[in-house]
Amino acid sequence: MCLENGNKKNTLIEDGKYSGLTQVISFLKNIYLNKDKNMNESLINQIPDIIEKIEKQIEEMNNINTSLSFANANSAELVAEEENRNKQLAIANANAAELMAEIELKNDKIQMLNDSLSKANAEASELIVEIELKKEELEKAHEELNILNKHLEEKVQERTAEIQHLLFEKDEFINELSHDLRTPLTPLINLVPMLKKKEQDPKQLELLEIIINNVDRIHRVVKKTVKIATINAPSFQINKEKTNLANKINNIISNLEYDNQKYQIINNVANNIQTLADGELLTELFINLVDNAIKYSPDGGIIKINAIPNNKKIQVSIIDPGIGLSKKELSCVFDDFYKADWSRHDLCSSGLGLTICKKIIEKHDGKIWAESQGHGKGSTFYFTLPTISDEENLIKSKKIDQIINNMNPKIR
Amino acid sequence: MNKKIMVVDDDIALTKTIKFTLEDSKEYNIISVNSGFECLQKLRNNEIPDLILLDIMMPEINGWQVLEKIKENNDWKDIPIIILTARTDNLAKNAGKFLAEDYIEKPYTNEMLKEHIKKVLDRNLSVE
Numbered sequence: 001m002c003l004e005n006g007n008k009k010n011t012l013i014e015d016g017k018y019s020g021l022t023q024v025i026s027f028l029k030n031i032y033l034n035k036d037k038n039m040n041e042s043l044i045n046q047i048p049d050i051i052e053k054i055e056k057q058i059e060e061m062n063n064i065n066t067s068l069s070f071a072n073a074n075s076a077e078l079v080a081e082e083e084n085r086n087k088q089l090a091i092a093n094a095n096a097a098e099l100m101a102e103i104e105l106k107n108d109k110i111q112m113l114n115d116s117l118s119k120a121n122a123e124a125s126e127l128i129v130e131i132e133l134k135k136e137e138l139e140k141a142h143e144e145l146n147i148l149n150k151h152l153e154e155k156v157q158e159r160t161a162e163i164q165h166l167l168f169e170k171d172e173f174i175n176e177l178s179h180d181l182r183t184p185l186t187p188l189i190n191l192v193p194m195l196k197k198k199e200q201d202p203k204q205l206e207l208l209e210i211i212i213n214n215v216d217r218i219h220r221v222v223k224k225t226v227k228i229a230t231i232n233a234p235s236f237q238i239n240k241e242k243t244n245l246a247n248k249i250n251n252i253i254s255n256l257e258y259d260n261q262k263y264q265i266i267n268n269v270a271n272n273i274q275t276l277a278d279g280e281l282l283t284e285l286f287i288n289l290v291d292n293a294i295k296y297s298p299d300g301g302i303i304k305i306n307a308i309p310n311n312k313k314i315q316v317s318i319i320d321p322g323i324g325l326s327k328k329e330l331s332c333v334f335d336d337f338y339k340a341d342w343s344r345h346d347l348c349s350s351g352l353g354l355t356i357c358k359k360i361i362e363k364h365d366g367k368i369w370a371e372s373q374g375h376g377k378g379s380t381f382y383f384t385l386p387t388i389s390d391e392e393n394l395i396k397s398k399k400i401d402q403i404i405n406n407m408n409p410k411i412r
Numbered sequence: 413m414n415k416k417i418m419v420v421d422d423d424i425a426l427t428k429t430i431k432f433t434l435e436d437s438k439e440y441n442i443i444s445v446n447s448g449f450e451c452l453q454k455l456r457n458n459e460i461p462d463l464i465l466l467d468i469m470m471p472e473i474n475g476w477q478v479l480e481k482i483k484e485n486n487d488w489k490d491i492p493i494i495i496l497t498a499r500t501d502n503l504a505k506n507a508g509k510f511l512a513e514d515y516i517e518k519p520y521t522n523e524m525l526k527e528h529i530k531k532v533l534d535r536n537l538s539v540e
Contacts (some may be wrong), residue, residue: 183496185519187429193522194433219519 016049064328083168106400119121171232172203188215224352227284228336231359238278238363242388243274245314254285261297265290269307275314277384280384281360289318289381296322296379313366325372325379333370334358357383415533418443419461420478421467421496422453430465433522440529448473452481454486461534464493466512466523479511492532496520 012020192215196208230236246269253265275282293303297320306321325333334354361368366384417440419430427444434440443461447453448470464482468475475495482488495515513532516525 179498181427182518183423187425189519190429190522194436222519305465 008331018054030412053336069307123164136197157279171229174225175229178222178229181218181222182193182226185215186221189219227356228352228359231281231356231363236363238281240276240278240364240386243275243277243279243282243314244271245269245275245307245385246271248279248282249286253290256287256290262301263297264300264302265294266302266304268304269316272309273309273314274388276388277364277385278360281363285357285360285383292353292381293318293320293322293379296320298322309387311389312387314387315382315384317380317382319378319380321378323379324377325370326375330370330372355379361385414439414441416441416443417465417529418451418454418461419465420445420448420470420475421465422446422470423467426467426496426528430525433495433525434529437526444506448463448475448478451478455482455485460488461491463529463536465479465496465529466493467496469498477513483511492536494528494532 012018190206192212196205196212199205199208217249246267249267249269253267256265290305294301297303301321303321305316306319307314307316309315334357336352336355358368361383364386366386368381368383370379370381371381401406417434419427419442421427421430421444424446427446429489431442431444443454445454449472451464451466452473463515466475466478475497479493479495481494482491494515495512497515497520498518513536514528516528517536520528
């Protein structure tokens, strides 16, 4: 150590411990006091201690440094870790941002969807309102329709009653008219032939003949009209009897006034067919139908009568080679006053014959109809009559009904 | 001797017709009257016919009433009566059948009328 002149300060160390500083005020060359020398010496002696201390301190410092560097190293690691984390965080952030963006997109979409949904909802509620309105309208219309229907039904019933009344009045009128004609017809029917009998003049005879023919015509219409009215009357009852059909037809044909040189009537009905029918009405029916067949057939015409029985009904057909009937005519031949050919007045038909036939068949619970291939192709008239077994069944069922009706109502 | 037949009908054409046609054959004498009242008056005056042809639809006293009066009277009840009717319902038919001796529907022919008259008169004769 080199102590310079000047204000040098020295550290005082006692017992290894720092105890203070000494200031050297002047160090003159070679002027050392003993005291100084001693002090120096002691100082010098102290140096190793101090060095040692310093070394110790350096060591400590080094230690600290090592630990510091350790700590530094640690902190670097930590920093690295931190950085890593930061990176990860950044990535996570980026991801989150991406997700956020996506979510926002989705949100946008959801918003859009919501918008369209609410729009649709609004439209739907509008539609619902409209539907409600329409429903109300429909209900109203329905109600109106119901009322109309009711009215219509009432109207139909009214009209039906009116028509029935009118039909009844028509029948009544025709009936009255026919009855009213019967009395004045009597003198004509009886007196004109008397005149004819006494007349010699051929011209007068011809005139009388015309009158007689026309009176006969009126007579025929009146008779048939009265017949229909009689059958139509509610009090009218038919008188059914067991009848052999073939025999009955033969009987009627033999009593029929027709030119058997011009026409031929063939009865093909089997001998074993029995029916239950009103004899008088059956005669009337066959006379009308065979008369018609003759009336509308050409000279030399053959009229055939056939019958097919089954277990319930006998189907009878009368086939003629006559003028035939159109489809339209077929549908109305059974109507009152209908004539297939209005121009043929000379045929003297009343237009009521088939109406009578229909009534007669209806009274026997049967059906009557006509078939034809058309004009000029002949016609066939069909009708059904009850068989005996059918009638027996009817009677049986009526008897059973009667028994049931007579039963104690408690049992019934 | 010709049978006496009384014709009761308010329709003069009809009574005349019967008179003409029936008298034409010279078998019958005809008394024609044109009301029920006239008929009963003649009977009361003892003009009793062998047969009466009686119309139903007549004003004031109709055929049924005349029939009733005749059948109630002991002096008249045996006179055979034929009803002449323009009606064909069952009521008229049955009344004609059961209350009178016979009935004829209008319009009838001379032949029909004669047939019925003959039948009734013959039957009456055999009863007597």
